[in-house]
Structures are given as structure tokens and as C-alpha cells.
Amino acid sequence: xxxxxxxxxxxxxxxxxxxxxxxLEYVETxxxxxxxxxxxxxxxxxxxxxxxxYKIRRGYLSSVAKIRFPAVIGxxxxxxxxxxxxxxxxxxxxxxxxxxxxxxxSGKGSYAEYVLVDTKLDAIAKKPSNMSHEEAAGVxxxxxxxxxxxxxxxxxxxxxxxxxxNQKILIIGASGGIGHYATQIGKNVCHAHVTxxxxxxxxxxxxxxxxxRVIDYTTTPDFVQALLQxxxxxxxxxxxxxxxxxxYYQKSIPLLxxxxxxxxxxxxxxxxxxxxxxxxxxxxxxxxRILYNKLLGKRSYTLVFATLHSKFPExxxxxxxxxxxxxxxxxxxxxDAAKAHELSESCHAVGKIILTV
Ligand SMILES: NC(=O)c1ccc[n+]([C@@H]2O[C@H](COP(=O)([O-])OP(=O)(O)OC[C@H]3O[C@@H](n4cnc5c(N)ncnc54)[C@H](OP(=O)(O)O)[C@@H]3O)[C@@H](O)[C@H]2O)c1
Numbered sequence: 001x002x003x004x005x006x007x008x009x010x011x012x013x014x015x016x017x018x019x020x021x022x023x024l025e026y027v028e029t030x031x032x033x034x035x036x037x038x039x040x041x042x043x044x045x046x047x048x049x050x051x052x053x054y055k056i057r058r059g060y061l062s063s064v065a066k067i068r069f070p071a072v073i074g075x076x077x078x079x080x081x082x083x084x085x086x087x088x089x090x091x092x093x094x095x096x097x098x099x100x101x102x103x104x105x106s107g108k109g110s111y112a113e114y115v116l117v118d119t120k121l122d123a124i125a126k127k128p129s130n131m132s133h134e135e136a137a138g139v140x141x142x143x144x145x146x147x148x149x150x151x152x153x154x155x156x157x158x159x160x161x162x163x164x165x166n167q168k169i170l171i172i173g174a175s176g177g178i179g180h181y182a183t184q185i186g187k188n189v190c191h192a193h194v195t196x197x198x199x200x201x202x203x204x205x206x207x208x209x210x211x212x213r214v215i216d217y218t219t220t221p222d223f224v225q226a227l228l229q230x231x232x233x234x235x236x237x238x239x240x241x242x243x244x245x246x247x248y249y250q251k252s253i254p255l256l257x258x259x260x261x262x263x264x265x266x267x268x269x270x271x272x273x274x275x276x277x278x279x280x281x282x283x284x285x286x287x288x289r290i291l292y293n294k295l296l297g298k299r300s301y302t303l304v305f306a307t308l309h310s311k312f313p314e315x316x317x318x319x320x321x322x323x324x325x326x327x328x329x330x331x332x333x334x335x336d337a338a339k340a341h342e343l344s345e346s347c348h349a350v351g352k353i354i355l356t357v
Contacts, residue, residue, distance in 0.1 A: 004281065005082055005083075006034045006041060006108055007031040007084050007113075007114060008030070008031055009028055009029065009030060009031055010028070010031040010112055011026065011028055011029075011113050011114040011162045011334065012026075012027060012029050012072045012112035012334075013026055013027075013072060013074070013111035013112070013335075014027045014029055014071065015069065015070065015073065015303050016059060016069050017069065017289060018058060018059030019057070019058070019220045020058075021054075021338035021339070021342050022115070022338060024057065024073075024337045024338045024341060026335040026337070029070070029072070029271045031180075032108060032115065032116040033086075033116070035084055035085045037087045037088075037158055037253030038085055038088055038118055038119050038121075038208060039085045039088070039116050039117065039118050039119070040081045040083070040085070040088055040089045040117050040119045040124070041081065041082050041083040041084070041115075042079045042081055042114065042115050043080055043113065043116075043140075043153070043355055044077050044078070044079040044110060044113055044114060044357045045078055045079045045133035046054055046074030046077075046078050046079075046083075046133045046134045046136070046137035046354050046355065046356050047076060047077050047137055047334070047354070047355040047357060048075075048110075048137040048138045048140055048141070048352060048353070048355075049074075049076075049337075049340045049341070049353040049354065049355060050140075050141045050142060050177065051344055051345070051347075052075070052104055052141065053073050053074060053075075053104075053109075053111075053344070054248065054341045054344050056073055056105065057073060058102065059276055060221060061105075062252055063278060063279050063283070065105045065330075066105070067105045067106075068108045070107070072107060072108055072112050072250075073104075073107070074110035074111035074112070075110055075111035075141055076099075076100045076110060076118070076140030076141055077140070077357075078097070078098035078127060078134070078137040079097065079103070079115075079137035080094060080095060080159075081094065081097060082114075082226045087283050088181050091119060091126075096129055096133070096136065097117075097124050097126055098131075098136035098140070098285055099122060099124040099309075099312055100123075100141050100306075100309070100312075101115065101117060101122045101123075102118075102121050102122050102141030104308050111355060112357075113333075113334075113357055120174065120308055121309065123140060123144065123308075123309040123312035125316050126313075126316070128320045130319075130320065130322070131319055133154070134328055134331065134356065135325065135326040135328065136319075136326070137354055138326035139308075139319070139326060141306045141324050142177035142178045142181055143305040143315055143324070144307075144308050144309070144312065144315070145178050145265050145304060145306040146246070147185070147308060147315060148222075148304045148306065148307065149178075149182065149240055149263045149265060149304045150182060150186065150190065150238070151185070151190075152308060152311075153302055153304050154189045154238055155237060155259065155261050156186075156192065156237060156238060160232075162189075162192070163191050165191070166189055166193065167237045167264040168193045168238075168257060169193070169194050169209075169236065169239075169240060170195045170239045170240070170252065170320040171185045171186065171194060171197065171242070172252075173198060173241070173243045174197060174202075174209075175199075175350050176257065176349055176351075177215065177349065177351065177352050178242045179196070179206075179240075180206070180209055180327055180351045181326075182240055183196060183206055183209040183210055183211050184209050184210060184324045184325070185318070185323075185324060187209070187211070187212075188210065188322055189318065189322040189324075192237070193212050193213075193355055194244040195211070195212065195213045195214075195215065195236075196213070196214045196215070197214075197215050197223060198216070198217065199216055199218050200216040200218065202350055203216065205327070205350060208341060209327070215227075219249075223321050224255060228254060228255070231284070232255060234253055234254070234255070234258065234259065236252075236255045236256050236260050237256075237259070237260050238260060238263060239252045239260070239262045240263050240265075241263065241264055241266065242266065243266060243347075244264060244266025244267055244268070245268065246268045248340065249262055249264070249268065249293065249297075253299055254296050256299045260299055260300070260302075261299065261300040261345075262297075262299055262301050263302045264303050264304075265277045265303075265304055267286060267289075267290065268293065269282065269285075269286050269288040282310045290303055320353075326351070327350075328351055328353075329349055329351035329352060329353065330353045330354070331352070331353075331354050332353070332355055332356070333355070333356055
């Protein structure tokens with residue numbers, strides 16, 4: 001192991017139980033152990049907040065994956081390396097890095113001053129110099145999911161191959177963490193016509209990211225009918241759903257081309273309900289609905305996950321070239337993580353929520 005200074009204690013947001021945002025306590029606790037083999041120890045400058053974390057905090061996923069208390073949650077990070085294991089060859093002490101840790105249930109997360117990152121298992125890349133730590137901290141889960149949905153698992157063409165295709169994308173929830181990256185990838189990488197669905201207060205925001213048209217779901221709840229009246233039947237290559245539930249899926253089918261894909265990052269259950277808890281019964285119906293939509297749906301149906309950790313270094317170019325930028329809607333100090341969670345679980349965050357450390 002190489003190192004310049006390995007701390008023994010740190011400040012972190014720790015939880016002893018599942019529960020409301022108030023279970024997130026700012027404490028002094030043991031720092032991660034010194035990095036071994038392929039690990040690096042990162043001093044965190046900023047951490048990204050994702051809805052997955054309030055779902056974990058609530059215990060929403062506790063029937064499938066338990067965390068060991070006391071737990072530090074959080075996955076996305078940006079900072080610099082202060083120590084590394086003896087098998088790390090691609091990174092050096094002092095490197096500014098960003099990424100996301102793969103095991104979101106480890107209880108050794110990024111809402112902290114330090115995090116251990118395994119360079120072979122977790123997502124890690126050198127931070128471009130044209131990006132702040134706060135912007136870099138937003139990238140992790142949300143961008144990886146966006147890339148999975150639109151490019152890796154999607155049917156959309158990119159770059160020169162896309163220029164003459166006039167692809168069309170409908171993004172439901174375009175102003176949030178995933179939606180704001182998807183709008184930019186759709187416009188700047190897939191050269192697509194982007195229709196954004198979100199509330200009117202965020203219309204200018206999504207237009208500034210490149211959306212060609214914004215429909216306010218609060219005043220036009222039946223936006224599909226509105227589009228059909230504009231002769232847009234079977235004209236979309238992809239519907240990207242960042243909200244979940246079955247209603248948007250059922251409604252959107254007439255908009256998709258035969259070759260079009262309905263891609264959801266949430267799935268067929270309405271997870272916005274505060275009481276939602278994924279017990280085994282709900283899990284079975286979740287899986288059954290997905291299978292039904294995949295096998296018997298009128299169009300391709302895909303549920304994507306943020307699983308491309310090893311591809312993370314390939315994403316850096318999008319940010320270096322400014323094809324995609326992180327828009328920070330809200331920033332909180334680490335000690336105020338509970339406030340960040342209150343905002344996240346409102347389901348109306350704009351761009352990314354960031355914790356400064
Ligand atoms: N599958 C995966 O691996 C994966 C990874 C990351 C996230 N996710 C999930 O994906 C979802 C979105 O994540 P995110 O980070 O983008 O969340 P977010 O930042 O909270 O964004 C939520 C978005 O949804 C919009 N919205 C809320 N209610 C809506 C409605 N009824 N109709 C249309 N739009 C609505 C909001 O816009 P307005 O404020 O304008 O209403 C906002 O743009 C979360 O459930 C998250 O857990 C899944």
C-alpha cells in the first residue's frame with residue numbers, strides 16, 4: 001500500500017435504523033481501513049444524492065437487501081486519492097477522481113469524508129479538469145443509468161450514424177437527475193428530436209438543455225392524446241420513463257414505432273407512494289408485470305439498471321467535450337443530508353442534488 005495520510009476517524013452521515021430523513025445523523029466515526037490490493041482511499045469533496053438512497057433509508061428494499069447498521073449510505077463521489085493498494089496501477093495518490101461505488105447496500109458509502117473505492121469493481125475515472133467536484137459528484141448512478149437506457153441497452157443511434165435519422169425520444173421526467181442527462185444525450189449525442197414531459201416550472205430548464213418541446217403533465221395529463229392529435233402516432237423511437245407505474249407505459253404505446261422501445265428506469269410499480277415497500281408479494285407482481293410487458297406487450301419493453309461500472313471511464317469524454325454537463329439544482333452541506341433527502345423524496349428535484357463535504 002502507498003499512502004500519504006490515512007485518517008483514523010471521519011465525519012459521516014450515519015443511520016442506525018430505517019426511517020424518515022431524521023435517522024440520518026452527522027457523526028464522527030471510524031474512517032475506512034487502509035486500502036488493500038486494487039482499492040484506493042478517496043478523500044471526498046462532494047457526494048451525489050440519488051433517489052435510491054432515500055428508498056434504502058426508508059427500508060423500502062430491506063426484504064431483498066439488508067444493510068448492516070450503523071450504515072453510511074451514498075454511492076456517488078468526487079474527490080482525490082490519498083492512499084492506494086499495491087495492485088493499483090492506473091491511479092496515483094493525488095489524482096482527482098469521480099465515480100460511484102457498486103454495492104449501494106455496503107453501509108460504507110459516500111456520505112462521508114472518505115470512501116474506499118475498488119478500482120476493479122466500482123466506477124472510477126480521472127475527473128476532467130473542466131468539471132468541478134460538485135458537477136462530477138452528480139454523474140455516477142444517474143449518468144450510468146441514462147447511458148444504459150439510451151445507448152447501451154437502447155435502440156438509438158449516436159454521433160454521425162444518427163445525424164440523418166431524425167430519431168424521436170419522449171422523456172417522462174426530463175428535469176430530474178436522469179432526465180436532465182437524457183435530454184442532453186438525446187440532443188447532443190443521438191441528434192434526436194426530444195419531447196420532454198415535466199411540470200411547467202421546469203420548462204425553461206429543459207429547453208436550455210436542448211429539449212425541442214415541453215409538455216406540462218400537470219395541465220396536459222393526457223399528453224399522449226395531445227401528441228396523437230398532432231399526428232405523432234407511431235413516430236417515436238423511444239419513450240424513456242423516469243417516473244414509473246403502469247399508466248405511462250399503457251398510454252405511450254400508440255406513440256411508439258413498431259421498432260420503438262419503451263424503456264423505464266423505475267418499472268411498472270408506482271414507487272412515488274410514500275408507503276411503498278417491496279415485500280415478496282409486490283416483488284412477484286413487479287417481476288410478473290415486467291415479464292408480461294416483455295412477452296406480450298405491443299412494443300419492446302426494457303427495465304434498465306445502473307450496472308455499467310466498468311465502462312465508467314468511457315463516459316468522461318462526453319463531459320470533456322461538454323456534450324453533457326451536470327446541472328446542480330440544489331446543494332447542501334454534508335451535515336444537512338436529511339434536508340437533501342426531503343427534497344429527493346418529493347420526486348421534484350431539478351437536475352442533481354449534491355452534498356458538499
Ligand atoms: N434503474 C436504475 O438503476 C435507476 C437508477 C437511478 C434512478 N432510478 C430511479 O429512477 C427514478 C428517477 O430518478 P431521478 O434521479 O431522475 O429522480 P429525480 O431527480 O427525483 O427526478 C424526478 C423527475 O420526475 C418528474 N416527475 C415527478 N412526478 C412526475 C409525474 N407524475 N409525471 C411526469 N414527471 C414527473 C420530476 O419533474 P417535475 O418536478 O417537473 O414534476 C423530475 O423531473 C427514481 O425512481 C429512481 O429511484 C433507477
